[in-house]
Amino acid sequence: MIVECQHVTKRFEGRVVVDDLELEVSAGECFGLLGPNGAGKTTTLKMIYGVTAPSEGSIRVFGVDVVRDPRTVRKRLGVTLQENALMEVLSPVDNLRVFGRYHLLSESEIESRIEYLLDFLELRSHADLPVQALSGGFQRRLSIALSLMNQPELLILDEPTTGLDPAVRLSLWSRVGELRAQGTTVLLTTHYMEEAERLCDRLVILAEGRVLVEGAPKELIRRHLARDALEIEQDPVRHGPVMAALPGVKTQQAGRRLMLYADDGAALLQAAERAGADHAGLHLRPTNLEDVFLALTGTGLEGGA
Amino acid sequence: MIVSPRHALSVWKRNFALYRRTWKLNLLPNFFEPILYLVSMGIGVGAYIQEMGGTSYVAFIAPGLVAVAAMNGASFEVTYNAFVRMNFDKTYESMLTTPIQPEDVLAGEVLWAMSRATIYGGCFLLVIAAMGLVSPGRALIALPLVPLTGLLFAAIGIAFSLRIPNIDLFSFYFTLFLMPLFLFSDVFFPLQERLSGVWLYVAEALPLLHPVRLMRAAFAGHASAMVFWDLAYIAALALALLLVAARITRRRLMG
Numbered sequence: 001m002i003v004e005c006q007h008v009t010k011r012f013e014g015r016v017v018v019d020d021l022e023l024e025v026s027a028g029e030c031f032g033l034l035g036p037n038g039a040g041k042t043t044t045l046k047m048i049y050g051v052t053a054p055s056e057g058s059i060r061v062f063g064v065d066v067v068r069d070p071r072t073v074r075k076r077l078g079v080t081l082q083e084n085a086l087m088e089v090l091s092p093v094d095n096l097r098v099f100g101r102y103h104l105l106s107e108s109e110i111e112s113r114i115e116y117l118l119d120f121l122e123l124r125s126h127a128d129l130p131v132q133a134l135s136g137g138f139q140r141r142l143s144i145a146l147s148l149m150n151q152p153e154l155l156i157l158d159e160p161t162t163g164l165d166p167a168v169r170l171s172l173w174s175r176v177g178e179l180r181a182q183g184t185t186v187l188l189t190t191h192y193m194e195e196a197e198r199l200c201d202r203l204v205i206l207a208e209g210r211v212l213v214e215g216a217p218k219e220l221i222r223r224h225l226a227r228d229a230l231e232i233e234q235d236p237v238r239h240g241p242v243m244a245a246l247p248g249v250k251t252q253q254a255g256r257r258l259m260l261y262a263d264d265g266a267a268l269l270q271a272a273e274r275a276g277a278d279h280a281g282l283h284l285r286p287t288n289l290e291d292v293f294l295a296l297t298g299t300g301l302e303g304g305a
Numbered sequence: 306m307i308v309s310p311r312h313a314l315s316v317w318k319r320n321f322a323l324y325r326r327t328w329k330l331n332l333l334p335n336f337f338e339p340i341l342y343l344v345s346m347g348i349g350v351g352a353y354i355q356e357m358g359g360t361s362y363v364a365f366i367a368p369g370l371v372a373v374a375a376m377n378g379a380s381f382e383v384t385y386n387a388f389v390r391m392n393f394d395k396t397y398e399s400m401l402t403t404p405i406q407p408e409d410v411l412a413g414e415v416l417w418a419m420s421r422a423t424i425y426g427g428c429f430l431l432v433i434a435a436m437g438l439v440s441p442g443r444a445l446i447a448l449p450l451v452p453l454t455g456l457l458f459a460a461i462g463i464a465f466s467l468r469i470p471n472i473d474l475f476s477f478y479f480t481l482f483l484m485p486l487f488l489f490s491d492v493f494f495p496l497q498e499r500l501s502g503v504w505l506y507v508a509e510a511l512p513l514l515h516p517v518r519l520m521r522a523a524f525a526g527h528a529s530a531m532v533f534w535d536l537a538y539i540a541a542l543a544l545a546l547l548l549v550a551a552r553i554t555r556r557r558l559m560g
């Protein structure tokens with residue numbers, strides 16, 4: 001087991017932020033932590049790499065107690081922080097060099113690692129410009145490169161693709177795939193359900209520090225909702241009659257959008273039309289992880305901190 | 306946790322890598338500051354003073370200004386710069402994703418502040434040696450006092466930085482703490498001759514007084530038993546503050 005959290009609770013000034021968390025990540029796996037803002041994802045990661053101690057419970061990483069021996073654990077893992085922390089007046093190469101020294105790599109190891117990472121994360125074109133002159137996508141790739149300087153066995157990515165354009169995101173997804181093919185275990189957080197579905201073997205959805213569900217993305221969808229989702233975009237006053245005409249159908253509502261779930265999508269579509277749903281606003285699609293996420297964590301903002 | 310020297314050194318190297326990029330911008334103002342005082346006070350005011358402490362006025366203030374240069378070099382680094390690294394640039398947060406521990410960060414920063422102190426104090430020492438205000442041999446004896454002064458003010462400054470919530474409070478540190486030290490620590494006039502009774506002992510609390518007195522002894526080439534008291538004061542205060550700072554650093558960096 002690469003990561004084992006047992007009964008982990010974290011309190012900040014008495015407020016419970018992570019609540020009795022049980023979590024296991026096995027070697028070679030890509031594991032996702034999902035959950036709304038403030039759910040406790042970053043706090044969980046910080047406890048796992050040993051920069052915040054749990055208030056209760058124990059965490060072992062590579063079989064080592066991370067509270068007792070954080071140096072040993074952190075030697076073997078890499079972390080991309082939620083917010084980039086780069087030396088803006090220095091070049092990407094200098095940033096990588098400084099980071100290599102944090103890991104006590106020899107100067108020749110550092111140079112060969114930099115050569116590899118400049119290609120791997122497509123940084124070579126601007127390798128010698130000051131970081132502050134580079135785009136958000138470039139800076140993010142550099143942040144990820146920093147966390148790979150020590151060839152980590154476990155890579156921790158806190159919202160690796162937030163704010164990135166689709167091309168950069170796709171390219172990062174394939175890099176994660178390559179790392180996994182080399183045997184790297186990946187632990188990530190994300191707000192993009194598509195990303196989680198594409199990358200994660202298993203994931204948990206957290207809310208207010210508690211695990212709501214755990215499983216493979218496909219399995220979670222199957223377990224919680226029917227196969228097809230019908231979206232109806234219409235004046236919210238029309239939602240009521242549609243729902244009333246379709247008793248027993250699982251629904252959820254987010255403003256103008258009403259979502260209905262059934263295993264037979266075509267039949268559901270017809271039934272919704274008969275019930276008076278707005279024709280122009282109908283869209284039938286397979287149920288995805290986002291539906292599950294919303295069903296579990298709610299579509300409103302009232303619960304968010 | 307015990308400091309790992311190699312990790313502390315990697316923190317030092319990080320600061321050095323940045324300094325290399327901007328050293329010209331940084332060095333010049335700091336380099337000129339003590340020279341300006343030396344010229345204005347030493348040669349300008351000094352023209353009206355026959356002698357002080359048995360020498361010309363410019364020779365009287367020169368050793369104190371070396372200590373001041375070291376104090377300033379270290380102070381800036383552990384106040385504004387360290388505060389920005391901790392609270393805005395997330396530098397320490399990023400260091401702590403590697404095997405580096407909070408104590409290594411603290412040790413690296415203090416070492417770096419001592420290096421900055423040595424750069425400024427050392428340059429100034431060269432200048433006044435070139436002006437003939439100190440012999441090369443005695444300048445060499447004075448040299449180790451420069452990083453020692455740096456250590457003392459690195460410890461004081463970092464202990465302050467770790468406790469304040471807001472960067473604006475540094476103006477208090479500079480104008481209400483360092484500035485009075487600069488003016489009243491034996492640099493410009495023999496403090497002890499202006500004081501009497503219990504004040505003589507109270508003045509011993511001033512941190513800058515001790516490096517200045519040591520520096521004066523090195524320049525003059527003769528020392529009294531007072532040297533031991535000055536060295537003990539510096540070592541004890543620096544050590545005590547660093548132990549406090551280590552505890553706060555761990556708490557601040559490991560929420």
Ligand SMILES: Nc1ncnc2c1ncn2[C@@H]1O[C@H](COP(=O)(O)OP(=O)(O)OP(=O)(O)O)[C@@H](O)[C@H]1O
Pocket residue numbers: 012017035036037038039040041042043044082305560
């Ligand atoms: N050092 C701290 N002191 C006090 N409260 C904290 C601290 N760090 C985090 N919290 C609180 O803990 C809760 C969980 O924060 P955390 O950053 O882990 O959430 P998250 O799931 O990563 O959210 P996001 O998706 O916005 O990044 C939040 O309510 C946050 O305000």
Ligand SMILES: [Mg+2]
Pocket residue numbers: 041042043082158
């Ligand atoms: Mg977060």
